[in-house]
Amino acid sequence: MSIQKTLSIIKPDATRRNLTGNINARFERAGLQIIAQKRLRLTKLQAEKFYEVHRERAFYDSLCDYMFSGPIVVQILKGEDAVAKNREIMGATNPANAEIGTIRRDFGESIEHNSVHGSDSQENAEIEIRFFFSELEIIE
Ligand code: ADP
Ligand code: MG
Secondary structure (H helix, E strand, C coil), rough: CCCCEEEEEECHHHHHCHHHHHHHHHHHHCCEEEEEEEEECCCHHHHHHHHHHHHHCCCCCHEEEEECCCCCCEEEEEEEEHHHHHEEEHHCCCHCCCCCHHHHHHHCCCCCCCCEECCCCCHHHHHHHHHCCCCCCCCC
16 A cells, blocks of 8 residues: 555546536545646647557547546645555446446446546556646645
8 A cells, every 4th residue: 555646537528518627526536636726728749649558459449539528637646545446446447347437337438438537556646646636736
């Protein structure tokens, strides 16, 4: 167990339905602290860069188009085992397979429009945090 930071994104399907506060209440209730946050709209190029690891996947183009289709909220969550805890609160990638009470089960519209992103390892969390935030924007 250790104190970690992880990157969280509230995706366009969730900002469109005004779910930002509702989703963030779940993180805070679970003891994760939001130590950096901003609302923005990605360009197509930025979306492609962020999801570069998925470039070879069949859903890559559609995923990138979706991620720049509307505003997102990017944020850093900090707390005990934040990477795994965030993934647990989010639920499985496909909302249909996610546990009851998880964000994706409760709010996700489809496997692509699944409301939230969360880093999958500490190493990727560091890379993803650096992609969106400068040191000045992270207030611990
Ligand atoms: P996760 O977000 O749970 O880490 P992945 O890293 O595998 O999942 O995929 C990144 C994102 O790509 C997912 O959150 C989802 O928005 C989208 N995605 C994943 N699999 C599919 C799929 N089979 N069809 C369409 N979109 C998908
Ligand atoms: Mg992933």
